[in-house]
Amino acid sequence: MYDFVKYQALGNDYLVIDPQRIDLLGLPSTAQAARLLCDRHFGVGADGILLGPVGAVRDGEPVVLHAFNSDGSVCGRSANGLRIFALYLSQYHQGARDVLIRTLAGDTAVRIEDLDEGIARVEMGRPTFEAADIPAQDLPGPVVTRPLDVAGRQLQVTCLNNGNPHTVVPLPEVSAALAHELGPLIAGHPAFPERTNVQFMRVLDRETVEIEIWERGAGYALASGSSACAAASAAHALGLVDHAVRVRMPGGVFETTIDAQGAVTLSGASEQVAAGFLAPRLRAHLGLPAVPDAPATGTPAPHTDTSRPTARASAARGTAA
Ligand SMILES: N[C@H](CCC[C@H](N)C(=O)O)C(=O)O
Known part of the structure; x- marks a missing residue:
């Protein structure tokens, strides 16, 4: 299992982190850790972090996702984050084409319309102007x-x-x-x-x-x-x-x-761009325990994950134009 998998949707990039691998919520300062991981100079670099699945994934139940902005603040609901997370579930967790994701802002349905092209549709519901x-x-x-x-x-x-x-x-x-x-x-x-x-x-x-x-x-x-x-x-x-x-x-x-009724859906592509491990020193700096399969000196660890991702969004820029 990787420490992170990185995706981008038209240049909006997210790190997907499995809490079983990096227990961000269990750290003394989740916000500080999220900020460092998203830092483009001192960390991995991203607009935000998608932490999930939080808890067990059970058939017929929503999959729980927590999201953070790059400044470490909590992100209620990210439409790109939801589409990316649905793609991640289908690539790494045998997720279904239709998935219900539970965020702090409620449950949201996402449908993977084309796995090879990474195209997913998210139901954002009806906004309030109050x-x-x-x-x-x-x-x-x-x-x-x-x-x-x-x-x-x-x-x-x-x-x-x-x-x-x-x-x-x-x-x-x-x-x-x-x-x-x-x-x-x-x-x-x-x-x-x-x-x-x-x-x-x-x-x-x-x-x-x-x-x-x-x-x-x-x-x-x-x-x-x-x-x-x-x-x-x-x-x-x-x-x-x-x-x-x-x-x-x-x-x-x-x-x-x-x-x-004013309910909005959004469709578009996202793609995986990287998957990797945090260096042991960064793990230690974040207060995370060492893991046996992380590369110690920058040498890539043998790839043990058999669920290799297949989806790639071709020419993500302007795909839906
Ligand atoms: N990039 C996200 C939005 C993040 C929202 C976040 N900045 C907040 O308000 O907490 C998206 O595709 O919907």
């Missing part, structure tokens, strides 16, 4: 087109919660520079007591939006599943798009659908 549920304060709910002062600029924002909080800022032009400039100010704005993910959105036509993302707890992101869903939901609530919305991000394109 201020109390986002949570957002001093923005009377529903928070649709409300003014928000950000560093002397008055922006019109639409906020929602689809498992985690999002603030969508429709603008005539969006850019990575703008996301870096305003993203952290909105994510940490006092109006959002639990912080917020931020999407700067340009609506291109009734089926297409373009977003730049600043993720709560992870910063600038090339793509994000729940952000794509949030942008589609906000554009739909504003009457700017119809029921099938293509969301373009720097990392590529996701397809979303919104049903008559």
Whole structure:
């Protein structure tokens, strides 16, 4: 069993860690350990960690997943994380094509549509725009087109919660520079007591939006599943798009659908990019016990896992375009 398996979905990367191998929740500081593992200079590097399955996997019962952002904070529900975790289950745990995953934000159904291409669909349900549920304060709910002062600029924002909080800022032009400039100010704005993910959105036509993302707890992101869903939901609530919305991000394109009740699904590819072991010194630094099959000096350990992954998303960038 590996210490971690790394996946990416349009450039949004996650480490999947089996708690039986690395008991992150049992460490004195889970947040600190998650932060170090996600650190791109001193650790392995990722936008977040998917820790699961937590507890036994039983037929007919949801599989429990805990997720962390790269700053060590807890991530309620990650749409890419769920799709990646479903793929991981099918590659390493003989998971079914349809799986129900239990997150802190509730149970979510994921279907693997094409294992070879790594394509999975996640049912994100109906978001809430109510201020109390986002949570957002001093923005009377529903928070649709409300003014928000950000560093002397008055922006019109639409906020929602689809498992985690999002603030969508429709603008005539969006850019990575703008996301870096305003993203952290909105994510940490006092109006959002639990912080917020931020999407700067340009609506291109009734089926297409373009977003730049600043993720709560992870910063600038090339793509994000729940952000794509949030942008589609906000554009739909504003009457700017119809029921099938293509969301373009720097990392590529996701397809979303919104049903008559407002429930959102997202489909797209993800792929495994690496699997490996932590060096013994890093394990020790994290407070983890040594394991017999980890490579001691950087020499790869013999591969003992027979369930070799088969799925690869071909040309993940722009696959769903
Ligand atoms: N990348 C994730 C979203 C992470 C959300 C996280 N930043 C939080 O709000 O805790 C996704 O694909 O949905």
